[in-house]
Amino acid sequence: MTENAVPVYILSGFLGSGKTTLLYRLLDYWKNEGMRPAVVMNELGDVNFDGMLVGESVPMAELLSGCICCSASVDLSTELTTLMKRESPGVIVIEATGAANPLDIIDNVTETSLYSKVELKGLITVVDAAHLLELHREQKGATYRLMQEQIRSASVLILNKTDRVTAEEAEEVNGVLRKWNAYAKIIPAVRCEVNLHNLLDNADSISLAETSGGAPKDLSSGTGTDGEGLPENEEIAAEGTGRASHDHVMAYTHFFANPINSVEFEAFLKELPSDVYRAKGVLTFNDTSGRFLFQYAYRESDFIKITPQGEVRDVAVFIGEHFSSGELRKKLLRLEGRGYERPAAVKRSL
Numbered sequence: 001m002t003e004n005a006v007p008v009y010i011l012s013g014f015l016g017s018g019k020t021t022l023l024y025r026l027l028d029y030w031k032n033e034g035m036r037p038a039v040v041m042n043e044l045g046d047v048n049f050d051g052m053l054v055g056e057s058v059p060m061a062e063l064l065s066g067c068i069c070c071s072a073s074v075d076l077s078t079e080l081t082t083l084m085k086r087e088s089p090g091v092i093v094i095e096a097t098g099a100a101n102p103l104d105i106i107d108n109v110t111e112t113s114l115y116s117k118v119e120l121k122g123l124i125t126v127v128d129a130a131h132l133l134e135l136h137r138e139q140k141g142a143t144y145r146l147m148q149e150q151i152r153s154a155s156v157l158i159l160n161k162t163d164r165v166t167a168e169e170a171e172e173v174n175g176v177l178r179k180w181n182a183y184a185k186i187i188p189a190v191r192c193e194v195n196l197h198n199l200l201d202n203a204d205s206i207s208l209a210e211t212s213g214g215a216p217k218d219l220s221s222g223t224g225t226d227g228e229g230l231p232e233n234e235e236i237a238a239e240g241t242g243r244a245s246h247d248h249v250m251a252y253t254h255f256f257a258n259p260i261n262s263v264e265f266e267a268f269l270k271e272l273p274s275d276v277y278r279a280k281g282v283l284t285f286n287d288t289s290g291r292f293l294f295q296y297a298y299r300e301s302d303f304i305k306i307t308p309q310g311e312v313r314d315v316a317v318f319i320g321e322h323f324s325s326g327e328l329r330k331k332l333l334r335l336e337g338r339g340y341e342r343p344a345a346v347k348r349s350l
């Protein structure tokens, strides 16, 4: 590999598993080591909520409204090259959407390294212990297969959210990971609190090709559409395009015209159908001051008070499989005190 090539790490893991939590830790770690990290962030929705907390000192490239692995493959190479030229980073971390197939991203990065001084160092997959346990017991579904893919391609695995399972269950999930990936070190964690030096050491220590069974051959599939001209409150749904591994995933973006009641909103989150497995957004409530970044992942929600930089509207993105965006929209409009209007929905491939 090229001398002085900039190391690149890919963060993989299903929606809500804890990738962004790990990203913040890594950025602090590298900054303390005197390095200059840069980030490529990819979101399925139109708004980069996670990027809001990264801080201005970290150069960032954003790929929004699509999944890096199928619709934005050209963009990823271009973004990496531009980031290299513009910022001269010491290390780059790519946080893919939780719906991405990491093999495609590996291929993209390795292709970029043919003409730019970057070197893929490792693929870290974060696993939500409770979510995987449930899916493994059911043994079916596209989400399950995608998680399997993300685990297989990892050079190191973080078994996260172990606070949500018993010690016996953690053992059971550990066994599943070992079965699917015999090579990668498995590091159990809560909120991705791990020894980062060891993590990066382990990520580097084995070849990705060894764990993933080699680079993918087929790069041709996957079409994307641009995000221009989308109306307010938009539905993005996969319709037989893109990778088979996640063409079931859909996202609904809701823009709020009015502040809403926090208690009613929490009740709304509690009643979300199980097909909605991830949601996040920025909200203003009418019963408490300030603005909040909310997170919802596999039946747990979280609210953080924030002061967004620049103009940020109140918005929420819901991601899941084949849920009724019309139903969600109806409920959210009711929370806002707006009547139910006919959805101005546009479908788009992820």
Ligand SMILES: Nc1nc2c(ncn2[C@@H]2O[C@H](COP(=O)(O)OP(=O)(O)OP(=O)(O)O)[C@@H](O)[C@H]2O)c(=O)[nH]1
Binding pocket: 013, 014, 015, 016, 017, 018, 019, 020, 021, 022, 050, 097, 098, 160, 161, 162, 163, 164, 189, 190, 191, 192, 278, 295, 296, 297, 300, 301, 302
């Ligand atoms: N209970 C529990 N919650 C966690 C843990 N780690 C992260 N979370 C929470 O889970 C939610 C999702 O975490 P993120 O780090 O944003 O997950 P992500 O993988 O980046 O999510 P996407 O960007 O949607 O793919 C947040 O509310 C976190 O605070 C953990 O170990 N235990």
